[in-house]
Amino acid sequence: MSENAGERVPVECPSCSPDLETVHEVLTTGGGTATVKCTECGHVHKQPIESEETAAADVVVSQDGESFTTTVEAPADETVYEGGEFIVETEEAIMQVRVTSIETGPEQRESRAAVEDVETFWTRAVDNVSVDVTVHPKDGEHDETQGVTLHVPGDHEFVIGETVEFGDEKFEITGIHIRENAVDGYKFPKLGDDGDTVVAKDVKRVYGRDETMAAWSAW
Structure with a gap:
């Protein structure tokens, strides 16, 4: 990690992210350690300075x-x-x-x-991602589907069976297609069982059923 005060470095935070690096600000250095502050939660802690190639x-x-x-x-x-x-x-x-x-x-x-x-x-x-959603009308007429693109944090969870709202869009999640390079152990490349959960950064496409009051009105 960096030894220069004022720089920002990626290290684990023992308070909010012990298993994943977050951005920290280097406050002081000396004696083989640095004092760093997590920019996510503000926690201040010591971090060893490693000298390596x-x-x-x-x-x-x-x-x-x-x-x-x-x-x-x-x-x-x-x-x-x-x-x-x-x-x-x-x-x-x-x-x-x-x-x-x-x-x-x-x-x-x-x-x-x-x-x-x-x-x-x-x-x-993957910290902020775009997710494509295919929304079908309640009556199941596939020729009236619409496409929506959502912009969400990468760790946002989509859960099959849940009804969600994004702006003017309201739909029940009926299926989720997983990205090929997803790292979590999903059981199938396309999930469709109630309760199946996928974080946004692993989603290739979400499928939903429209739940808006004025859905699919010709007027």
């Missing part, structure tokens, strides 16, 4: 059909996997991304690799 790799980040390239620096011998997540910091934003492909050379892709062997990480932003 690092390596840099290009990162292509895709979000809402667009992409940009930046770089990331990490311990050279750290192994990164497809489906793994890390924080990318640019001048414009700090975002969490999921690795969708690891390029170690021309025409060469691996499912895992040490950072020092990586040329490019191909990733998708």
Whole structure:
């Protein structure tokens, strides 16, 4: 991690995120440790400063059909996997991304690799995501379906059988299609049982039945 006061670094927060890195501000350094403050919950704690060899790799980040390239620096011998997540910091934003492909050379892709062997990480932003929804009318006439795109946090949960409201849209969730690179152990690529739950960053498409009062009116 960084040793410079004032910088922002990704580390685990013992208060709000003990298993996943969040953005922290470095307050002070010295004696082999740094005092850092979690930007999510404000918790202040000590973090060891490790001196180790690092390596840099290009990162292509895709979000809402667009992409940009930046770089990331990490311990050279750290192994990164497809489906793994890390924080990318640019001048414009700090975002969490999921690795969708690891390029170690021309025409060469691996499912895992040490950072020092990586040329490019191909990733998708997952802290805030767009979810496509296909909404069917109550009467089941498929030729009157409509498409809706929702913008939600990546950890937002969609639960089959629940009725949800987003702005003017109100629908019951009837099915969820899972992304191919989802890391959680979903039982099927498409779920349809009441109570099945999927976080937004793992969703390819949501299917729903319209529940608005004025649904499908010709007037």
